[in-house]
Amino acid sequence: MVDISIVVPAYKEKENIAKTILALEAYAIKQPENIEIIIAIDGCQETFDAAYPYESELTSVNLSTPNQGKGWALKYGLQFAKGKYVVFYDAGLDFPVENISLVIATLQITEAPVVIGSKRARGSVIQYPFFRRVISACAQLTTFALFGLGVSDTQVGLKGFEREKITFIMDQMVVKRYAFDIEMLVLARYYKYVILEVPVRLYLNLTASGVTYKTTRDTFVDTLGIFYRLRILRYYQKQVKKLKNKKATP
Numbered sequence: 001m002v003d004i005s006i007v008v009p010a011y012k013e014k015e016n017i018a019k020t021i022l023a024l025e026a027y028a029i030k031q032p033e034n035i036e037i038i039i040a041i042d043g044c045q046e047t048f049d050a051a052y053p054y055e056s057e058l059t060s061v062n063l064s065t066p067n068q069g070k071g072w073a074l075k076y077g078l079q080f081a082k083g084k085y086v087v088f089y090d091a092g093l094d095f096p097v098e099n100i101s102l103v104i105a106t107l108q109i110t111e112a113p114v115v116i117g118s119k120r121a122r123g124s125v126i127q128y129p130f131f132r133r134v135i136s137a138c139a140q141l142t143t144f145a146l147f148g149l150g151v152s153d154t155q156v157g158l159k160g161f162e163r164e165k166i167t168f169i170m171d172q173m174v175v176k177r178y179a180f181d182i183e184m185l186v187l188a189r190y191y192k193y194v195i196l197e198v199p200v201r202l203y204l205n206l207t208a209s210g211v212t213y214k215t216t217r218d219t220f221v222d223t224l225g226i227f228y229r230l231r232i233l234r235y236y237q238k239q240v241k242k243l244k245n246k247k248a249t250p
Contacts, residue, residue, distance in 0.1 A: 003033035004104060005081035005163065009073035010091040011042045014050040020091045021054040027097040028058055033104070036060070039091075040077025043067030071180025075170050078163075086166055090157030094204055102198045103160040112194040113165040116151065116185070117158035123199035132204065135216055142220065146227045147186050151195055154181050158200060165193060172239045174229065178215055179222030186226055190236060 006024060010017055021039065028035040037059040041048045048063040055061045064076045074088055085107050087100055099117060106115045119126050119136070136155060143154055159181075161169075166184075169191070175183045188195055229235035 001034060002036045002082040004031075004035045004085050004087060005038060005083035006035060006087045006089050006100065007038045007040060007074060007077035007081060008089050008091050009040050009042060009070050009077060010047050010051070011044050011067065011070065011073070012047060013091040014044075014046045016092045017047055017051045018054055020093055021051060021059055023093060023097045024089070025056065025058050027100065031101075034083075036081075036083065038062065038077045038080050040064065040073045040080075042070065042073035042076075069175075069177030069180070071173065071178075071183075072176040074180065075173070075176075078167060078170060081163055084163060085160060086163045087160045088157070094202055095156075095158050096201055096203070099158055099200050103158060106196055106198055107160050107162070110194075110196060112196045113162040114185075114188050114193050114195040115160040116153070116195060116197055117156040117200040118151070118153035118197035119156060119200060119202060120152035121197045121199040124201070126200070126202040128202060128204035139219065142223060143182055146223065147182075147189070147230075149185055149189055149195075151185065151197055153197065154185055156200060156202070159184075172236060174235075175222050175226065177222065178219035179226060182223055183226045186230060187236060190230070 008020060024037050028037060039051050039059060039061045041051065041063045043064060043066045048061065051061045060080060062077065062080060064073065078086065085104065087103055089100060103115050103117065118124065139155060140153065143149060169184060169187045172187060173180065173183050185195065
């Protein structure tokens with residue numbers, strides 16, 4: 001029986017994926033819970049070739065083609081998850097694997113369905129460039145202005161969920177690439193799920209996939225799209241009605 005599923009999305013991570021798998025396996029075997037590791041590679045054969053030799057009883061390596069974005073990779077990886085809880089963890093080891101323990105413990109102790117890592121939570125230790133701090137701050141201000149999520153950081157690549165809750169959310173998500181974290185949390189808040197933040201240790205790995213002008217621009221565009229669907233089209237609200245009607249149909 002699997003208790004925890006760790007889903008790792010990966011794109012151009014051939015330099016980091018083996019180290020990520022080995023670190024996660026070393027972590028997993030020391031934990032009291034039964035943990036599975038799911039590598040979800042988003043359309044990059046080089047990353048798959050680097051990861052596949054490390055497939056094991058603990059770790060499955062899965063390739064989805066063509067490339068569709070990190071949000072899609074997470075959704076793809078989630079379908080293989082068997083644990084009661086699911087942790088999304090970025091490849092590249094920006095966050096030491098020990099960060100996962102606080103997420104898992106918070107999920108278990110508080111029974112909150114959503115627990116996210118936050119660079120701004122008290123106790124966080126972060127080392128990353130000034131320009132990334134500026135981009136992050138601007139993103140958070142935009143998110144607060146549009147949605148009022150009530151969380152201090154949406155973009156950290158370490159998040160934990162009850163599997164049933166995140167599966168329900170992801171079934172309704174539209175964003176496949178850049179603003180998937182924001183859409184995920186917007187939906188969690190819309191469904192009135194409790195979202196807790198925990199501190200993280202972050203040491204930015206500059207050899208991993210980075211933030212560019214294009215990704216920043218496209219994240220902003222995707223975020224506006226989420227606002228449009230939520231506040232104007234009321235797309236998500238209509239999805240809820242469809243689900244309720246489906247359940248009510250004998």
